Amino acid sequence: MDLRERLRLLKAAGAARPRAAGSLPSPAPAEETAPRDTTDTAPRPFRLADGLEGHLVTTVAGEAFVVEHRYPLTYRHGPLPLAWPLDLPPTVWPLLGRVAPDFDLRRAAFLDTETTGLAGGTGTYAFLVGIGFFRGDELVIRQYFLRDYPEEEAMLTAVAADLAPVACLVTFNGKTYDWPLLETRYRMNRLRPPLGGAPHLDLLHPARRIWRQRLASCSLQDLERQILGETRVGDVAGSQIPALYFDYLRSGDAAPLAPVLLHNRLDILSLVSLAGWLGHMVADxxxxxxxxxxxxxxxxxxxxxxxxxxxxxxxxxxxxxxxxxxxxxxxxxxxxxxxxxxxxxxxQERQQAVAIWEQMVEDGGLSLFPFIELAKYHEHVTRRYDVAEELTVRALAVVERRRALAGPGAAAEYREVLHRLERLRRKQGRPRS
Structure with missing residues (x-):
């Protein structure tokens, strides 16, 4: 789909598409269109399509559609029960994400979005916002779905109400993509973004740091499969999701979007499990x-x-x-x-370091640093300048061999080692006190 077609859909899809079963209800009478207080109106059951049964919640900006699922903390997504990260010491989270020491997963929201594109910017909508949070002995996942563009303000208002009691955020690539996109959508609707300045733990960064050298990909789904041991069934590829949403806007048929909500829900479950796995790695x-x-x-x-x-x-x-x-x-x-x-x-455990350097020197090879480190140790700690000079001469021989293999690139190393050797010889020529 090219940019022109996408813009056309963003501007006029709601007016152009036919109404179908499960699409937006008819407008209410004029006297009922005034904003209503959400505390006075209970959510109303609403069926968008087969497999997409949820509720309509009323906000001051209108109605928003939400699907809710609850999982007991004994539920396993991967090898861990969902309660596992709650039992970890709180000191693990600042190590993983540089968050405050009082970072508390019991007051966190696990957030993931599905959008109309990956480019970001003001033309990209978050049409599905999934939020997971711990409540008592359950993990509650609420998924707010944008049935049509005019409902965006209502959806964002409902999401903000869910995030109001939240103290911190957990995402996967959310610092770069999901959360900045949502902040943009709030500002586009002249709304204040929720969670201003709240601690944000983005699991993508510690995951990449630990696994990028040995795994071909550190996407959430790849980590789910290769680290957590979970294989998805009935899922949809992330690259197909925007097209499925645009198809829904054209046809009004939401049934093909059921796998999209499943995809989003599994992402949130994986966030919780991955947090537990990473936290356990750091703790033990x-x-x-x-x-x-x-x-x-x-x-x-x-x-x-x-x-x-x-x-x-x-x-x-x-x-x-x-x-x-x-x-x-x-x-x-x-x-x-x-x-x-x-x-x-x-x-300050020098003897262990010295033992490693001495073993590396004895083993030979073309590594320069053990010779230099041992020479520095004997120059500055033991004051045995003769030993330091001998090690530096041997380091110079290693550099000569490296130059023969690497060519002119090792010239800087040669000058540095030669300068060190000359300085050591000058030191030994001084009168000693």
Whole structure:
């Protein structure tokens, strides 16, 4: 569908399409069109199509259509019951997403949208807004569906009412796409966006950080299949969803949209399960995963980097050592030992770092950093300048071999090592006090 056709639909689809069973009801009499208080009007059952039974909720801007599903916290989507993330220590969420220490999943909304396109901008509508939240011993998922463009203000008003008691937000790529799009739609309708400044945990970022090296894709559906072990049945591809909505606008037949609502609902369930899985990895990286297996070395390596960036050096060292024992495939052993030794060094555990560098020097190879780090250690800590000079001479030989293989690109390394060697020789020529 080209841009011209899409704009035509956005402007005139509601007026042009025929009314069909399950489409918008006839307008109410004039005396009933005044805004009504939602506290005085109970939701009315409404059937949009087979498999799309929900309720009409009345807002000050009109009526909005919502479908609600409830899941007990014992329900499993993947290897975890939905209650699992609620039992994790609250310290895991700031590590995953740099949110405040008081981030509370019991007061969070898990949000996902389906839109008329992926380009964003003022011409893109969120025609389905799914919100999941914990209530008592259930996970409640409400899906607000835009039956026609004139209902957008009512739909957004109903969504804002659901988000009013929410203290924080959980999404997947929501910081970049879903939430900015919704904020745009609120402003286009002259409404104040809800959740202003609320903490926002976007699971895409920690997921990419941990799995992008060993997985071909970190989309939510791929993580659902490869990490959570869930395979969808009856789902629809995300790329087909905008076309299905435009078909509905033309025909008035909402039945083909039932898989779209299922897709959105499964995304929210996956958000909850993925939050539990990631939180468990951070809380107990060396223990068994929820499916009873141990994390592979590559995942431990990436968790170590996460801990190191957050300043948790002991946790980082534990993950790197675990990765060393279990083996890594996505990174070289040299890269792992470099990270591990520097984490030991930053944690003021120099002897462990020195032991790694000495073993790497003994093993040979073309890695330069263990020679340099050992030379620095003996120059500044043990003051054994002769040993530091010997290591620097050996480092110069490694650089010569690297230059023969890499060509002129290693010239900067050669100058740096040569400068270090000359400085060490000058130091040894000074009178000692």
């Amino acid at each position: 990286p060396l223990g068994a995963t929820p499916d009873g297996e141990l994390l592979c070395g590559d995942d431990l390596y990436q968790l170590g980097r996460l801990f190191e960036d957050r300043g948790l050096l002991r946790e980082a060292v534990a993950c790197y050592e675990g990765a060393r024992q279990r083996g890594v495939e996505g990174v070289t052993e040299t890269a792992l030992l470099r990270r591990l030794s520097f984490a030991y060094k930053r944690a």
